[in-house]
Amino acid sequence: MRLKWWFVSSLTLCLCGIFIFIHTQAASTQAEKVAIIAHRGASGYEPEHTMQSYLAAVQQKADYLELDLHMSKDQQLVAIHDYKVDRTTNGTGYVKQYTVKQLQRLNAGKGSKKAVIPTLEEIFRTFGNRTNYYIETKSPHEYPGMEKELLTLMAKYNIHTDHVIVQSFSPESLKTVHRYRPTMKLIQLIRSKQTNMLTDQQFRQIKTYANGIGPNANTLTKPYVQKARSYDLDVHPYTVNDEKQMRTLIEWGVTGMFTNYPDRLYNVLHKE
Numbered sequence: 001m002r003l004k005w006w007f008v009s010s011l012t013l014c015l016c017g018i019f020i021f022i023h024t025q026a027a028s029t030q031a032e033k034v035a036i037i038a039h040r041g042a043s044g045y046e047p048e049h050t051m052q053s054y055l056a057a058v059q060q061k062a063d064y065l066e067l068d069l070h071m072s073k074d075q076q077l078v079a080i081h082d083y084k085v086d087r088t089t090n091g092t093g094y095v096k097q098y099t100v101k102q103l104q105r106l107n108a109g110k111g112s113k114k115a116v117i118p119t120l121e122e123i124f125r126t127f128g129n130r131t132n133y134y135i136e137t138k139s140p141h142e143y144p145g146m147e148k149e150l151l152t153l154m155a156k157y158n159i160h161t162d163h164v165i166v167q168s169f170s171p172e173s174l175k176t177v178h179r180y181r182p183t184m185k186l187i188q189l190i191r192s193k194q195t196n197m198l199t200d201q202q203f204r205q206i207k208t209y210a211n212g213i214g215p216n217a218n219t220l221t222k223p224y225v226q227k228a229r230s231y232d233l234d235v236h237p238y239t240v241n242d243e244k245q246m247r248t249l250i251e252w253g254v255t256g257m258f259t260n261y262p263d264r265l266y267n268v269l270h271k272e
Ligand code: G3P
Pocket: 039, 068, 081, 136, 167, 189, 214, 238, 258
C-alpha cells in the first residue's frame, strides 16, 4: 500500500514538473518570437516621437523604437508622424517648409511638457546599437533621396543592419533600400482596406523584396495571418493597445506588433 502511494505521488510530481517545464519553455519561445515595437516610442505615456517617449520605450523593454521619418527644408531626416507640424506641436505648416533649427524651436510636448522634434542623427547618437529601430519612410515621393540619407546616417553612427527594420507603405521606397542594402530587413505596410485582400501573386511579389507585412490589426483575420506565415513572411500588425487583442493576435501567430504601451505587451508575453 505504502509503495503504491509512493509511486502515485512520485508520478504526480513528475507529471507536474513536465507540465511546468513545457509551459515555461512554450512561454519563453513565444516571447522570443513576438517583437515589441514601441509605436512612436511609448507614446501612450509620453508625447509621441520625442526623446522622452523613446527613453520610456527602452525602459519598458521594447525590442524596437518605431520612427516615422520626414525631411526638413535643409534635407535632414526628422522623426515626426504627420506631413504637417500642426497636430503634434505648437506650430503650423508642412515639415518640409522648416529648417531643422526652426523645427526644433517648436514645442512637441503636450500641455506643460516641453519636448523637441528629434532628428534621426540625434536618435542614433543617443541610443546607438543599444536598441533596435523600426523606421518608416513616410511619403518618400516627397523626399527623394531619403533612403540614401538613412543609410548614410547608419554608417556614420555605426548602426548595424541587424538593428534596423525599414517599413513603408511604398513598395518603391522598400525596393530602393533593398537595392542599396539587400540584407536589410523590410516590412511592407498594408493599408486597412487592403488588409485581407492580398492575392497569392501579391504575397509572392512582396516576398521578392520584403521579409514581412504590417497590416492594420483591426481588419486582420486569423486565416490571413496564417496565409502570410505560410509564405514565411513576418506579420506585425499596427496598432495594438488592448491586452485582450494582444493575446488573440499572439494566438493567431503574429511575429510582433506595434503598440503605444510596450509594457502591456511585455507583461502579456513574459508574465502570464
Ligand atoms: O508603421 C506602422 C504604423 O505606424 C502605420 O501607421 O500611421 O501610425 O504610421 P502610422
